[in-house]
Amino acid sequence: MNISHKTVLITGGGTGIGLETARLLSARGNTVILVGRTMHNLQAAAAELPGAVAIRCDVTDPAQVQQLVAQVTADYPTLSVLINNAGRAFSYRHGAGAGAAEKAHEEFATNYFALLRITEGFLPLLKTQPEAAVVNVSSIVAYAPSVAAPSYSDSKAAVHSYTLALRHTLAQETNVKVFEALPSLVNTAFSQEIGGAHGMPAAEVAEALVAGIEHDEWEIPIGQTAGFRAFFLSAPQQAFEMLNQR
Template sequence: MNINNKTVLITGGGSGIGYETAKLLSQKGNKIIIIGRTADKLHQAAASLTNTIAIPCDITNEVDVDKLVAEINTNHPELSVLINNAGKAFVYTHAETADAVSKARQEMETNYFSLVSLTEKLLPLLKKQPEAAIANVTSIVALSPAAVIPTYSDSKAAVHSYTLSLRHALAQDTNIKVFELMPPTVNTEFSKEIGGEEHGMPASEVAEGLIQGIENDQYQIGVGITVGFLNNFFPTEEQAFQAINQR
Protein backbone atom coordinates (compact mmCIF):
# COMPACT_ATOMS: atom_id res chain seq x y z
CA MET A 1 0.00 0.00 0.00
CA ASN A 2 1.19 3.48 -0.83
CA ILE A 3 1.52 5.46 2.41
CA ASN A 4 2.70 8.79 0.99
CA ASN A 5 0.70 12.04 0.90
CA LYS A 6 -2.10 10.71 3.05
CA THR A 7 -3.77 11.86 6.27
CA VAL A 8 -2.87 9.57 9.17
CA LEU A 9 -4.35 9.45 12.68
CA ILE A 10 -2.13 7.92 15.38
CA THR A 11 -3.41 7.29 18.91
CA GLY A 12 -0.78 7.48 21.63
CA GLY A 13 1.26 9.61 19.25
CA GLY A 14 3.06 11.74 21.83
CA SER A 15 5.83 9.25 22.63
CA GLY A 16 7.29 5.83 21.95
CA ILE A 17 6.22 3.86 18.89
CA GLY A 18 3.47 6.35 18.07
CA TYR A 19 5.83 9.32 18.04
CA GLU A 20 8.50 7.53 15.99
CA THR A 21 5.87 6.44 13.48
CA ALA A 22 4.57 10.00 13.24
CA LYS A 23 8.10 11.25 12.64
CA LEU A 24 8.77 8.84 9.77
CA LEU A 25 5.39 9.27 8.14
CA SER A 26 5.57 13.06 8.36
CA GLN A 27 8.74 12.88 6.28
CA LYS A 28 6.83 11.10 3.50
CA GLY A 29 4.52 14.01 2.82
CA ASN A 30 1.71 12.72 5.00
CA LYS A 31 -0.44 14.93 7.22
CA ILE A 32 -0.22 13.47 10.71
CA ILE A 33 -2.78 13.81 13.50
CA ILE A 34 -1.53 12.60 16.87
CA ILE A 35 -3.91 11.81 19.71
CA GLY A 36 -3.16 11.54 23.44
CA ARG A 37 -4.46 12.32 26.91
CA THR A 38 -1.77 14.79 28.02
CA ALA A 39 -2.17 18.03 26.08
CA ASP A 40 1.20 19.62 26.91
CA LYS A 41 3.16 16.50 26.01
CA LEU A 42 1.16 16.03 22.84
CA HIS A 43 1.60 19.62 21.63
CA GLN A 44 5.35 19.46 22.33
CA ALA A 45 5.59 16.31 20.26
CA ALA A 46 3.65 17.86 17.37
CA ALA A 47 5.81 21.00 17.48
CA SER A 48 8.95 18.89 17.02
CA LEU A 49 7.62 17.30 13.82
CA THR A 50 6.62 18.54 10.39
CA ASN A 51 3.11 18.27 8.94
CA THR A 52 1.76 17.23 12.35
CA ILE A 53 -1.13 18.48 14.45
CA ALA A 54 -2.13 17.45 17.96
CA ILE A 55 -5.67 16.78 19.19
CA PRO A 56 -5.88 16.02 22.92
CA CYS A 57 -8.33 13.20 23.49
CA ASP A 58 -8.90 10.52 26.11
CA ILE A 59 -9.87 7.57 23.94
CA THR A 60 -11.56 5.87 26.91
CA ASN A 61 -13.96 8.82 27.26
CA GLU A 62 -16.93 8.50 24.91
CA VAL A 63 -17.61 12.25 24.87
CA ASP A 64 -13.98 12.95 23.91
CA VAL A 65 -14.09 10.32 21.18
CA ASP A 66 -17.32 11.65 19.70
CA LYS A 67 -15.83 15.17 19.61
CA LEU A 68 -12.70 13.79 17.94
CA VAL A 69 -14.67 11.92 15.30
CA ALA A 70 -16.78 15.00 14.58
CA GLU A 71 -13.65 17.14 14.20
CA ILE A 72 -12.05 14.60 11.88
CA ASN A 73 -15.14 14.42 9.71
CA THR A 74 -15.38 18.22 9.52
CA ASN A 75 -11.75 19.27 9.20
CA HIS A 76 -9.95 16.17 7.92
CA PRO A 77 -12.49 14.29 5.77
CA GLU A 78 -9.66 12.85 3.67
CA LEU A 79 -8.42 10.69 6.58
CA SER A 80 -7.35 7.33 5.16
CA VAL A 81 -5.03 5.71 7.73
CA LEU A 82 -5.82 4.91 11.38
CA ILE A 83 -3.01 3.59 13.59
CA ASN A 84 -4.35 2.30 16.92
CA ASN A 85 -1.28 2.51 19.12
CA ALA A 86 -2.40 3.82 22.53
CA GLY A 87 -1.93 1.38 25.39
CA LYS A 88 -1.93 0.88 29.14
CA ALA A 89 -0.19 -1.84 31.21
CA PHE A 90 0.25 -2.90 34.81
CA VAL A 91 3.26 -4.93 35.94
CA TYR A 92 2.30 -7.57 38.52
CA THR A 93 1.77 -11.32 38.90
CA HIS A 94 -1.44 -13.10 39.75
CA ALA A 95 -2.00 -13.59 43.48
CA GLU A 96 -4.83 -13.20 45.97
CA THR A 97 -3.79 -9.58 46.61
CA ALA A 98 -3.11 -8.61 42.98
CA ASP A 99 -6.40 -6.76 42.37
CA ALA A 100 -6.29 -8.25 38.88
CA VAL A 101 -9.89 -7.41 38.04
CA SER A 102 -9.37 -3.66 38.53
CA LYS A 103 -6.15 -3.70 36.50
CA ALA A 104 -7.68 -5.81 33.76
CA ARG A 105 -10.68 -3.48 33.44
CA GLN A 106 -8.41 -0.47 32.92
CA GLU A 107 -6.19 -2.29 30.43
CA MET A 108 -9.11 -3.69 28.47
CA GLU A 109 -10.80 -0.29 28.38
CA THR A 110 -7.74 1.42 26.91
CA ASN A 111 -6.24 -1.36 24.84
CA TYR A 112 -9.34 -3.09 23.52
CA PHE A 113 -12.73 -1.43 24.03
CA SER A 114 -11.62 2.08 23.11
CA LEU A 115 -9.79 0.73 20.05
CA VAL A 116 -12.90 -1.08 18.83
CA SER A 117 -15.05 2.00 19.48
CA LEU A 118 -12.80 4.48 17.67
CA THR A 119 -12.30 2.14 14.74
CA GLU A 120 -16.03 1.56 14.34
CA LYS A 121 -16.81 5.27 14.50
CA LEU A 122 -14.21 6.08 11.83
CA LEU A 123 -15.16 3.25 9.46
CA PRO A 124 -17.76 5.30 7.53
CA LEU A 125 -15.12 7.93 6.71
CA LEU A 126 -12.41 5.38 5.87
CA LYS A 127 -14.80 3.56 3.54
CA LYS A 128 -15.16 6.74 1.46
CA GLN A 129 -11.46 6.80 0.56
CA PRO A 130 -10.14 5.11 -2.59
CA GLU A 131 -7.48 3.42 -0.46
CA ALA A 132 -7.43 3.16 3.34
CA ALA A 133 -5.78 1.24 6.16
CA ILE A 134 -6.15 0.40 9.82
CA ALA A 135 -3.08 -0.72 11.76
CA ASN A 136 -3.52 -2.16 15.25
CA VAL A 137 -0.47 -2.34 17.50
CA THR A 138 -0.56 -5.51 19.57
CA SER A 139 2.46 -7.36 20.94
CA ILE A 140 4.33 -10.63 21.01
CA VAL A 141 2.34 -11.33 24.20
CA ALA A 142 -0.82 -11.52 22.09
CA LEU A 143 0.48 -14.94 21.07
CA SER A 144 1.78 -16.15 24.44
CA PRO A 145 1.31 -14.19 27.67
CA ALA A 146 4.08 -12.72 29.80
CA ALA A 147 3.35 -13.61 33.43
CA VAL A 148 4.54 -10.20 34.70
CA ILE A 149 1.99 -8.37 32.54
CA PRO A 150 -0.78 -10.98 32.56
CA THR A 151 -3.93 -8.99 31.88
CA TYR A 152 -2.11 -6.65 29.48
CA SER A 153 -1.31 -9.84 27.58
CA ASP A 154 -5.02 -10.73 27.68
CA SER A 155 -5.95 -7.36 26.20
CA LYS A 156 -3.48 -7.71 23.35
CA ALA A 157 -4.73 -11.22 22.62
CA ALA A 158 -8.21 -9.71 22.35
CA VAL A 159 -6.99 -7.07 19.88
CA HIS A 160 -5.21 -9.76 17.86
CA SER A 161 -8.45 -11.72 17.60
CA TYR A 162 -10.41 -8.57 16.72
CA THR A 163 -7.89 -7.68 14.02
CA LEU A 164 -8.28 -11.05 12.30
CA SER A 165 -12.07 -10.76 12.29
CA LEU A 166 -12.03 -7.10 11.19
CA ARG A 167 -9.64 -7.87 8.31
CA HIS A 168 -11.85 -10.73 7.17
CA ALA A 169 -15.01 -8.60 7.31
CA LEU A 170 -13.61 -5.53 5.56
CA ALA A 171 -11.99 -7.57 2.80
CA GLN A 172 -15.47 -8.55 1.56
CA ASP A 173 -16.60 -5.18 0.20
CA THR A 174 -14.23 -2.33 1.13
CA ASN A 175 -10.84 -0.92 0.13
CA ILE A 176 -9.67 -0.89 3.76
CA LYS A 177 -6.59 -2.98 4.52
CA VAL A 178 -6.13 -4.13 8.11
CA PHE A 179 -2.62 -4.55 9.51
CA GLU A 180 -1.30 -5.76 12.84
CA LEU A 181 2.07 -4.79 14.32
CA MET A 182 3.41 -7.29 16.89
CA PRO A 183 6.55 -5.87 18.56
CA PRO A 184 8.51 -7.53 21.35
CA THR A 185 9.62 -5.50 24.38
CA VAL A 186 10.40 -1.96 23.18
CA ASN A 187 12.70 0.57 24.82
CA THR A 188 10.12 3.16 25.88
CA GLU A 189 8.91 4.75 29.11
CA PHE A 190 6.04 2.29 28.87
CA SER A 191 8.31 -0.75 29.38
CA LYS A 192 10.85 0.45 31.97
CA GLU A 193 9.43 -1.78 34.70
CA ILE A 194 9.95 -4.92 32.63
CA GLY A 195 13.49 -4.17 31.43
CA GLY A 196 12.77 -2.16 28.32
CA GLU A 197 15.79 0.09 28.74
CA GLU A 198 18.18 -2.84 28.85
CA HIS A 199 16.55 -5.38 26.57
CA GLY A 200 14.00 -3.46 24.52
CA MET A 201 14.03 -2.89 20.80
CA PRO A 202 14.39 0.80 19.77
CA ALA A 203 11.01 2.37 19.06
CA SER A 204 12.39 3.89 15.85
CA GLU A 205 13.13 0.40 14.48
CA VAL A 206 9.63 -0.76 15.37
CA ALA A 207 8.18 2.23 13.50
CA GLU A 208 10.34 1.44 10.47
CA GLY A 209 9.07 -2.14 10.52
CA LEU A 210 5.45 -0.98 10.69
CA ILE A 211 5.81 1.32 7.70
CA GLN A 212 7.68 -1.25 5.64
CA GLY A 213 5.03 -3.82 6.45
CA ILE A 214 2.23 -1.52 5.33
CA GLU A 215 4.08 -0.60 2.15
CA ASN A 216 4.58 -4.30 1.36
CA ASP A 217 1.00 -5.32 2.24
CA GLN A 218 2.29 -7.56 5.01
CA TYR A 219 -0.83 -7.83 7.13
CA GLN A 220 0.76 -9.44 10.19
CA ILE A 221 3.93 -7.46 10.90
CA GLY A 222 6.44 -9.04 13.23
CA VAL A 223 9.56 -7.11 14.22
CA GLY A 224 12.61 -8.12 16.24
CA ILE A 225 12.33 -11.47 17.99
CA THR A 226 8.63 -11.66 17.15
CA VAL A 227 9.60 -12.72 13.62
CA GLY A 228 11.26 -15.90 14.84
CA PHE A 229 8.49 -16.49 17.35
CA LEU A 230 5.85 -16.37 14.62
CA ASN A 231 7.82 -18.57 12.26
CA ASN A 232 8.69 -21.21 14.86
CA PHE A 233 5.48 -21.46 16.84
CA PHE A 234 2.59 -20.12 14.77
CA PRO A 235 3.36 -20.78 11.09
CA THR A 236 -0.19 -21.86 10.20
CA GLU A 237 -2.36 -19.42 12.15
CA GLU A 238 -3.77 -17.88 8.99
CA GLN A 239 -4.65 -21.30 7.59
CA ALA A 240 -6.38 -22.15 10.88
CA PHE A 241 -8.39 -18.92 10.73
CA GLN A 242 -9.38 -19.55 7.12
CA ALA A 243 -10.46 -23.10 7.92
CA ILE A 244 -12.74 -21.90 10.73
CA ASN A 245 -14.16 -19.06 8.62
CA GLN A 246 -14.38 -20.69 5.19
CA ARG A 247 -18.15 -20.16 5.13
Protein backbone atom coordinates (compact mmCIF):
# COMPACT_ATOMS: atom_id res chain seq x y z
CA MET A 1 0.00 0.00 0.00
CA ASN A 2 1.20 3.48 -0.79
CA ILE A 3 1.65 5.31 2.50
CA SER A 4 2.73 8.73 1.19
CA HIS A 5 0.80 11.98 0.69
CA LYS A 6 -2.27 10.81 2.53
CA THR A 7 -4.20 12.00 5.57
CA VAL A 8 -3.52 9.81 8.60
CA LEU A 9 -5.10 9.84 12.07
CA ILE A 10 -3.17 8.32 14.97
CA THR A 11 -4.70 7.78 18.40
CA GLY A 12 -2.19 7.98 21.22
CA GLY A 13 -0.22 10.16 18.84
CA GLY A 14 1.54 12.43 21.31
CA THR A 15 4.14 9.99 22.66
CA GLY A 16 5.77 6.60 22.13
CA ILE A 17 4.89 4.45 19.14
CA GLY A 18 2.26 6.93 17.98
CA LEU A 19 4.68 9.85 17.89
CA GLU A 20 7.46 7.88 16.21
CA THR A 21 5.01 6.65 13.57
CA ALA A 22 3.79 10.20 13.05
CA ARG A 23 7.37 11.36 12.46
CA LEU A 24 7.93 8.74 9.78
CA LEU A 25 4.63 9.39 8.06
CA SER A 26 5.07 13.16 8.15
CA ALA A 27 8.46 12.74 6.47
CA ARG A 28 6.65 10.90 3.66
CA GLY A 29 4.44 13.90 2.98
CA ASN A 30 1.39 12.75 4.90
CA THR A 31 -0.90 15.08 6.81
CA VAL A 32 -0.93 13.63 10.32
CA ILE A 33 -3.77 14.11 12.80
CA LEU A 34 -2.58 13.41 16.35
CA VAL A 35 -5.28 12.40 18.82
CA GLY A 36 -4.89 11.87 22.56
CA ARG A 37 -5.86 12.94 26.06
CA THR A 38 -2.91 15.21 26.91
CA MET A 39 -2.97 18.36 24.83
CA HIS A 40 0.51 19.62 25.68
CA ASN A 41 2.04 16.35 24.41
CA LEU A 42 -0.02 16.57 21.23
CA GLN A 43 0.88 20.22 20.64
CA ALA A 44 4.58 19.57 21.21
CA ALA A 45 4.47 16.69 18.74
CA ALA A 46 2.49 18.64 16.15
CA ALA A 47 4.91 21.57 16.39
CA GLU A 48 7.74 19.45 15.01
CA LEU A 49 5.74 17.91 12.15
CA PRO A 50 4.86 20.05 9.12
CA GLY A 51 1.10 20.36 8.70
CA ALA A 52 0.31 18.13 11.67
CA VAL A 53 -2.87 18.69 13.67
CA ALA A 54 -3.47 18.06 17.38
CA ILE A 55 -6.95 17.12 18.60
CA ARG A 56 -7.69 16.34 22.22
CA CYS A 57 -10.06 13.40 22.68
CA ASP A 58 -10.60 10.88 25.44
CA VAL A 59 -11.19 7.84 23.27
CA THR A 60 -13.04 6.08 26.08
CA ASP A 61 -15.77 8.75 26.03
CA PRO A 62 -18.38 7.95 23.34
CA ALA A 63 -19.51 11.58 23.11
CA GLN A 64 -15.96 12.80 22.53
CA VAL A 65 -15.37 10.12 19.90
CA GLN A 66 -18.57 11.14 18.13
CA GLN A 67 -17.38 14.75 18.14
CA LEU A 68 -13.94 13.68 16.85
CA VAL A 69 -15.47 11.75 13.96
CA ALA A 70 -17.69 14.68 13.01
CA GLN A 71 -14.83 17.18 13.19
CA VAL A 72 -12.38 15.12 11.16
CA THR A 73 -14.99 14.13 8.59
CA ALA A 74 -15.85 17.79 8.04
CA ASP A 75 -12.32 19.22 8.12
CA TYR A 76 -10.28 16.35 6.65
CA PRO A 77 -12.49 14.53 4.14
CA THR A 78 -9.45 12.85 2.56
CA LEU A 79 -8.67 10.82 5.69
CA SER A 80 -7.57 7.42 4.42
CA VAL A 81 -5.50 5.80 7.18
CA LEU A 82 -6.63 5.22 10.77
CA ILE A 83 -4.01 3.97 13.24
CA ASN A 84 -5.54 2.73 16.49
CA ASN A 85 -2.61 3.07 18.86
CA ALA A 86 -4.05 4.39 22.15
CA GLY A 87 -3.51 1.96 25.00
CA ARG A 88 -3.72 1.31 28.74
CA ALA A 89 -1.93 -1.35 30.78
CA PHE A 90 -1.61 -2.52 34.38
CA SER A 91 0.98 -4.87 35.82
CA TYR A 92 -0.42 -7.25 38.45
CA ARG A 93 -1.03 -10.93 39.06
CA HIS A 94 -4.34 -12.66 39.54
CA GLY A 95 -5.33 -13.47 43.11
CA ALA A 96 -7.35 -12.24 46.04
CA GLY A 97 -7.39 -8.46 46.21
CA ALA A 98 -5.82 -7.96 42.78
CA GLY A 99 -8.65 -5.77 41.52
CA ALA A 100 -8.65 -7.63 38.23
CA ALA A 101 -12.18 -6.65 37.22
CA GLU A 102 -11.53 -2.95 37.73
CA LYS A 103 -8.20 -3.04 35.92
CA ALA A 104 -9.63 -5.07 33.05
CA HIS A 105 -12.54 -2.66 32.72
CA GLU A 106 -10.16 0.27 32.30
CA GLU A 107 -7.86 -1.57 29.90
CA PHE A 108 -10.68 -2.85 27.71
CA ALA A 109 -12.24 0.62 27.65
CA THR A 110 -9.15 2.00 25.90
CA ASN A 111 -7.61 -1.00 24.18
CA TYR A 112 -10.74 -2.64 22.79
CA PHE A 113 -14.03 -0.77 23.06
CA ALA A 114 -12.57 2.59 22.06
CA LEU A 115 -10.87 0.94 19.10
CA LEU A 116 -14.18 -0.55 17.94
CA ARG A 117 -16.04 2.72 18.37
CA ILE A 118 -13.44 4.81 16.54
CA THR A 119 -13.11 2.32 13.70
CA GLU A 120 -16.87 2.12 13.17
CA GLY A 121 -17.09 5.90 13.31
CA PHE A 122 -14.52 6.46 10.57
CA LEU A 123 -15.38 3.53 8.29
CA PRO A 124 -17.96 5.48 6.25
CA LEU A 125 -15.29 8.09 5.42
CA LEU A 126 -12.56 5.52 4.79
CA LYS A 127 -14.80 3.65 2.37
CA THR A 128 -15.02 6.74 0.15
CA GLN A 129 -11.27 6.83 -0.48
CA PRO A 130 -9.56 5.16 -3.46
CA GLU A 131 -7.25 3.35 -1.03
CA ALA A 132 -7.65 3.20 2.75
CA ALA A 133 -6.47 1.31 5.79
CA VAL A 134 -7.19 0.58 9.43
CA VAL A 135 -4.08 -0.28 11.47
CA ASN A 136 -4.57 -1.79 14.91
CA VAL A 137 -1.57 -1.75 17.23
CA SER A 138 -1.74 -4.98 19.23
CA SER A 139 0.99 -6.94 21.03
CA ILE A 140 2.89 -10.19 21.27
CA VAL A 141 0.56 -11.06 24.17
CA ALA A 142 -2.32 -11.32 21.71
CA TYR A 143 -1.01 -14.84 21.06
CA ALA A 144 -0.34 -15.91 24.66
CA PRO A 145 -0.88 -14.00 27.89
CA SER A 146 1.66 -12.46 30.18
CA VAL A 147 0.84 -13.50 33.73
CA ALA A 148 2.22 -10.14 34.87
CA ALA A 149 -0.23 -8.23 32.67
CA PRO A 150 -3.17 -10.62 32.39
CA SER A 151 -6.09 -8.40 31.48
CA TYR A 152 -3.93 -6.30 29.16
CA SER A 153 -3.16 -9.58 27.40
CA ASP A 154 -6.87 -10.37 27.28
CA SER A 155 -7.60 -7.02 25.65
CA LYS A 156 -4.96 -7.56 22.97
CA ALA A 157 -6.26 -11.06 22.26
CA ALA A 158 -9.66 -9.46 21.71
CA VAL A 159 -8.11 -6.89 19.35
CA HIS A 160 -6.45 -9.71 17.41
CA SER A 161 -9.73 -11.59 17.02
CA TYR A 162 -11.57 -8.42 16.03
CA THR A 163 -8.92 -7.53 13.47
CA LEU A 164 -9.18 -10.92 11.78
CA ALA A 165 -12.96 -10.63 11.53
CA LEU A 166 -12.87 -7.00 10.37
CA ARG A 167 -10.28 -7.76 7.68
CA HIS A 168 -12.35 -10.62 6.30
CA THR A 169 -15.55 -8.57 6.33
CA LEU A 170 -14.13 -5.47 4.68
CA ALA A 171 -12.25 -7.48 2.05
CA GLN A 172 -15.59 -8.76 0.78
CA GLU A 173 -17.14 -5.36 0.14
CA THR A 174 -14.64 -2.49 0.34
CA ASN A 175 -11.12 -1.37 -0.54
CA VAL A 176 -10.25 -0.75 3.13
CA LYS A 177 -7.22 -2.79 4.13
CA VAL A 178 -6.87 -3.95 7.74
CA PHE A 179 -3.46 -4.37 9.37
CA GLU A 180 -2.36 -5.49 12.81
CA ALA A 181 1.02 -4.58 14.29
CA LEU A 182 2.17 -6.95 17.04
CA PRO A 183 5.31 -5.67 18.76
CA SER A 184 7.07 -7.41 21.59
CA LEU A 185 7.89 -5.33 24.67
CA VAL A 186 8.51 -1.66 23.81
CA ASN A 187 10.33 0.95 25.88
CA THR A 188 7.81 3.78 26.20
CA ALA A 189 6.34 5.78 29.06
CA PHE A 190 3.11 3.82 28.54
CA SER A 191 4.78 0.44 29.01
CA GLN A 192 6.80 1.18 32.16
CA GLU A 193 3.98 -0.35 34.21
CA ILE A 194 4.60 -3.69 32.48
CA GLY A 195 8.41 -3.70 32.35
CA GLY A 196 8.94 -1.58 29.26
CA ALA A 197 12.37 -0.35 30.37
CA HIS A 198 13.74 -3.61 28.94
CA GLY A 199 11.88 -3.27 25.64
CA MET A 200 12.82 -2.24 22.12
CA PRO A 201 12.82 1.44 21.08
CA ALA A 202 9.53 2.86 19.85
CA ALA A 203 11.28 4.19 16.73
CA GLU A 204 12.11 0.63 15.65
CA VAL A 205 8.49 -0.39 16.12
CA ALA A 206 7.34 2.53 13.98
CA GLU A 207 9.77 1.64 11.20
CA ALA A 208 8.55 -1.95 11.11
CA LEU A 209 4.91 -0.85 11.25
CA VAL A 210 5.25 1.50 8.29
CA ALA A 211 7.25 -1.05 6.29
CA GLY A 212 4.59 -3.67 6.95
CA ILE A 213 1.86 -1.39 5.62
CA GLU A 214 3.93 -0.59 2.54
CA HIS A 215 4.34 -4.30 1.81
CA ASP A 216 0.69 -5.22 2.51
CA GLU A 217 1.71 -7.44 5.42
CA TRP A 218 -1.61 -7.93 7.19
CA GLU A 219 -0.09 -9.19 10.44
CA ILE A 220 3.10 -7.29 11.21
CA PRO A 221 5.20 -9.12 13.83
CA ILE A 222 7.76 -6.78 15.37
CA GLY A 223 10.79 -7.55 17.51
CA GLN A 224 10.58 -11.00 19.08
CA THR A 225 7.00 -11.58 17.96
CA ALA A 226 7.75 -13.39 14.67
CA GLY A 227 9.81 -16.09 16.34
CA PHE A 228 7.41 -16.35 19.25
CA ARG A 229 4.38 -16.77 16.99
CA ALA A 230 6.02 -19.66 15.13
CA PHE A 231 7.00 -21.29 18.42
CA PHE A 232 3.52 -20.79 19.87
CA LEU A 233 1.85 -22.45 16.87
CA SER A 234 4.07 -25.51 17.22
CA ALA A 235 4.29 -25.74 21.02
CA PRO A 236 1.78 -23.45 22.76
CA GLN A 237 2.46 -24.51 26.37
CA GLN A 238 6.22 -24.22 25.99
CA ALA A 239 5.83 -20.85 24.30
CA PHE A 240 3.61 -19.61 27.12
CA GLU A 241 6.15 -20.72 29.71
CA MET A 242 9.00 -19.08 27.79
CA LEU A 243 7.08 -15.81 27.56
CA ASN A 244 6.56 -15.88 31.29
CA GLN A 245 10.08 -17.17 32.08
CA ARG A 246 8.89 -20.18 34.04
